[in-house]
């Protein structure tokens with residue numbers, strides 16, 4: 115038998131399956147989706163089996179053997195292997211890159227160079243110094259040793275080791291190792307049958323009281339127990355227990371365990387709530403499609419606090435009842451303890467949580483529970499869309515408008531599109547939920563006809579449109595909070611220089627008196643805390659990238675967000691030597707300071723990148739806030755989503771319009787979404803809420819519409835703008851960025867590239883007789899025109915119906931292969947980009 119293998123060598127030349135012979139002994143282990151080690155060139159690399167065949171493409175005699183199988187259970191399923199091919203074609207990346215994105219980091223191969231001793235004559239050792247002789251003996255005893263270990267053990271002998279390798283006295287091989295191993299736990303087993311314990315207890319000498327405690331414990335609990343737990347419970351040393359094992363009375367074995375990040379948490383079990391009529395209707399539609407096992411995409415547009423989560427929970431229950439599995443995707447930022455609690459609370463141990471804040475080992479174990487069929491529900495951020503289920507019935511994307519569903523590194527996939535692709539394969543349902551659906555999704559959605567719910571289903575499926583489901587009201591008729599717009603320009607005119615307007619100040623004061631809580635949002639995006647000289651206007655920028663350096667108060671340093679360059683905060687201006695150089699921008703720290711000044715004694719919890727980088731920090735802050743140990747929760751985007759605290763009656767947005775000036779066609783949409791989401795945190799329970807939005811552009815339609823909770827007017831206006839300027843959803847885009855250290859070569863290449871794409875399109879049009887609707891904009895310098903000393907130029911390709919455009923772009927990119935190799939040119943392609951920088 116032969117296997118086609120995609121090897122872990124990401125380059126355009128190796129982006130195809132290679133044939134290998136499957137040695138008979140490995141046949142039972144090699145399946146489509148298996149991870150294998152294969153010889154490639156002069157080393158061994160990891161690869162994935164994507165097909166099995168009796169007839170290879172290459173003459174069988176020339177083929178090498180698969181060197182080994184790396185897992186007893188293949189980490190990928192045939193469906194995921196097929197999906198990998200689709201991801202690589204759709205987002206123009208290497209197939210190996212797509213496959214690697216589907217498995218946990220722990221399984222990404224770590225290549226290790228091993229050194230071993232070649233046969234030698236004893237006489238050759240005569241000239242060696244003692245240290246070298248010791249090294250030889252060490253190698254002899256160990257067989258093969260990782261090169262790194264050898265270098266560390268004999269730091270002074272580096273040159274000599276190198277020479278031995280060059281002369282062939284030491285040979286060097288490659289090995290593949292997983293980054294994280296499985297966790298083993300020493301476990302104590304009582305004897306078989308446990309009745310023997312009584313007899314043993316009798317045989318113990320009287321002074322062995324501790325050992326008797328152990329035997330007594332096992333007599334009343336005749337089950338395997340982790341050694342550490344036993345010693346802790348009884349207050350005995352491990353030696354005491356081992357002594358019993360040495361006698362052969364009990365045994366201690368290594369047992370594989372799953373690291374469970376939620377092991378020490380009790381989740382209160384929740385029962386399904388009786389649904390409101392709106393929830394009932396929505397649930398009915400989803401439920402019908404689950405029962406019929408037909409693929410369908412639903413767009414659930416439900417206002418904040420309308421109870422979308424309960425609909426998700428009951429739909430998942432239905433899916434599980436039908437014997438199928440479910441994936442819940444949430445933006446990383448809202449993968450909060452509160453969210454996890456809701457799903458664990460309903461489905462308990464059937465849930466795996468895939469979270470980037472878990473350790474690599476923990477994440478690996480959660481993932482393995484899925485491959486081993488021990489859980490039925492996976493909840494996680496973007497990459498959880500690849501959870502290796504085999505009987506998927508339902509995929510939910512909460513906050514479907516979130517830009518974090520788009521991956522910015524290769525593979526630059528969008529989780530929504532991947533989810534729909536997988537669901538189509540399984541005949542599964544997809545639910546896209548949001549209070550502020552993305553324009554792309556909204557434009558694809560069609561309303562259900564009330565009298566014939568299923569009548570136009572077929573037409574809908576054929577057109578790949580979404581089914582729109584709507585929940586207009588909050589649960590139990592709670593009102594959406596009134597939103598007050600505060601014009602900061604007139605505050606300034608009236609002499610208020612504080613970052614708090616008078617109405618927001620009064621509102622906070624009122625909450626403090628009433629012992630109610632406040633959420634304050636500072637939208638950091640677009641607000642850099644940059645450093646500027648007030649005398650000459652000079653700003654500090656990165657010497658390697660065209661971007662200003664950001665000030666970090668905690669380390670008193672300025673840092674580049676693109677390349678990591680850092681320097682100490684300057685005391686005087688490097689340009690004019692003035693001392694009036696200081697940092698600008700309203701960081702959360704400054705808001706916190708100002709709050710403390712204005713409201714002495716106020717208790718503030720600040721949540722931003724600085725305060726939440728530690729593991730568990732998120733959870734700690736939110737629990738404190740939930741327990742009302744603080745008056746104000748102040749933060750960045752993190753505080754805008756998903757939180758549900760009954761005592762929050764005031765939401766303040768410090769500056770609503772900071773994003774509006776970014777070079778991003780989604781700026782208005784993002785502003786509207788953020789304001790609507792954060793406003794939705796207020797008054798979700800019995801106490802009514804109120805929202806204050808401070809802005810310098812109160813007349814902007816995104817601010818106006820958000821203040822009226824008017825999604826439809828916003829969509830209407832925004833769609834008109836997009837149509838006028840020809841942006842998605844009225845067209846699709848591919849962004850191609852070229853980078854190089856020298857501008858002339860870069861400009862020439864970028865121009866040739868643009869010309870080539872156009873040429874290819876007209877050649878294709880001549881061949882098929884169908885005119886392409888493609889348009890190539892640029893090349894122009896990218897908004898960030900230099901990163902890490904490489905200049906950047908970009909072409910933006912727009913098209914509407916011509917689906918062969920991405921194929922043209924792929925061809926054009928590969929026609930530059932030689933240049934890429936010879937000149938160290940880089941070309942990156944982003945299909946349906948989110949960042950146009």
Ligand SMILES: Nc1ncnc2c1ncn2[C@@H]1O[C@H](COP(=O)(O)OP(=O)(O)OP(=O)(O)O)[C@@H](O)[C@H]1O
Pocket residue numbers: 387388389390393416417418419420421422423424548549589755756757758794798
């Ligand atoms: N059928 C119901 N009966 C009573 N309470 C409900 C019901 N459904 C949901 N709730 C409660 O209503 C509140 C809001 O629900 P939920 O958090 O699911 O809203 P949401 O639509 O997800 O809002 P957001 O988009 O703001 O996250 C929650 O406290 C929830 O427990």
Ligand SMILES: [Zn+2]
Pocket residue numbers: 656657658659674675676677678679902
């Ligand atoms: Zn930099």
Ligand SMILES: [Zn+2]
Pocket residue numbers: 647648649650651652687688689690691692
């Ligand atoms: Zn200066």
